Amino acid sequence: MYNKIDKYLLKGGDFVLGTARSKKKKNKNKLLLFFLLIIFSILLIGRYYKNGLMAVSAENPTNINIEIPNGSSSKKIATILKEEGLIKNEFIFRIAVKNKKAEGNLKAGIYTLNTGMSTDEIIYELSKGGKNDNVIKFTIPEGYEIRQMADKLAEEGIVDKKRFIELTSDKKYFQDKYPFLMELADGQSLEGFLYPSTYEIYIGTSEEDIISKMISQFVQVYERDIESSTGDLDLSLNEIVTLASIIEREAKLDEERELISAVFHNRLKENMLLQSCATVQYVLGERKEVLSEKDIQIKSDFNTYIHQGLPPAPIASPGKKSLIAALNPAEVNYLYFRTKDDGTGAHTFSRTYEEHLKANPKK
Known part of the structure; x- marks a missing residue:
């Protein structure tokens, strides 16, 4: 048999339990929203990346002559391509090069590329070497x-x-x-x-x-x-x-x-x-x-x-x-050298003038 206090506590317990369930539901909703935001962000980034790989002007392609200097890094090449209007995004170009494991394959030279080429096509051409x-x-x-x-x-x-x-x-x-x-x-x-x-x-x-x-x-x-x-x-x-x-x-x-x-x-x-x-x-x-x-x-x-x-x-x-x-x-501590007379182009090196005089180039 419950007294009034027991009844009050029992009702309070129901209230606390209901509150906990409500918070749990809210947390689930927040977690779901968080995952939806992540998925949305991934899709957005993927779309941005895909767009960055596309040709700058597929409908009206224009030929552009460029030069890739010796020793150019992928970063330098990306800068050149962006300045010449051949790619949309330098960072995406560098990611694409890395994904294709082409960093060491991009060759110096003079190229004729066009604005209708995708990033993948440009990487392929740069890997082949320039011809014009x-x-x-x-x-x-x-x-x-x-x-x-x-x-x-x-x-x-x-x-x-x-x-x-x-x-x-x-x-x-x-x-x-x-x-x-x-x-x-x-x-x-x-x-x-x-x-x-x-x-x-x-x-x-x-x-x-x-x-x-x-x-x-x-x-x-x-x-x-x-x-x-x-x-x-x-x-x-x-x-x-x-x-x-x-x-x-x-x-x-x-x-x-x-x-x-x-x-x-x-x-x-x-x-x-x-x-x-x-x-x-x-x-x-x-x-x-x-x-x-x-x-x-x-x-x-x-x-x-x-x-x-x-x-x-x-x-x-x-x-x-x-x-x-x-x-x-x-x-x-050599101070002298003279050419050997053996056709190799090699030299005899000496420390003193006396050694230098004694060195016989015919031997």
Whole structure:
């Protein structure tokens, strides 16, 4: 038998139970709403992603010529494509490249793409490599001088020799576009700063644009592979490239570049003449295998047989390996080297002049 208090408590219990059920129902509704929002968001993101993969203008496609530089990351490529109006979204392009595992397959080159291509189609084309009937290739070997470049490109019908030499004879023509050239002496040529490589250009490309392309490639290689090491040595940009150009001209084997670099570094420390035959050949304008006594006495600031220190400017265009060697000399105390007479291009290295004299190039 319940008293009034018991009845009151019983009714209160029903109320508490009802309240708990109500809260549980509300929580279920909230959870359901949460899951619905997630599903909706996923569908929305999926639709956004799918739309981002579609062609920019499928109904009215327009051909666009683009160039993908060597060493371009997927991020850089995405930026180029977006700026040229070939893709809708850079981030979606990068996700698509990753999903297709194509990051390492996108090739540098010149392409003719169009706004009617989907992102997947563009990735496919970039993975194949560029082809264009209006495009030609030319190669500048490592160690070439500007005069040799002019001769080669003129023979291939790519440049006007006189115009090419004129534009490369003074940095002033390009220093506004490439401020690093302001570090060079007034009137200094672009010798050493036209990077040796294989290039693709459109037929009819101007001498100015070809030279700019070669300077841009130098900048890219320098900033990516060289600049971080320049603080270890007290050398200016011009001195680094000058030393690298001498190494490029003296070295025939990759494994000797750092050894040859060490010889020149050691000589600079000892205030010795560098006595590089390559610098004399540069003055002579020909690459004589054997220099005469008269040759090594020729009057020129570039003649390291009569002037101490580095020449005032590079003597050729060094490649990446020589640029790296200029900043990373081997830890040896060699002061001399001479060519072996065995046809390999190898050198004999010596610590003293006596050792150098005894080294027989015919052995």
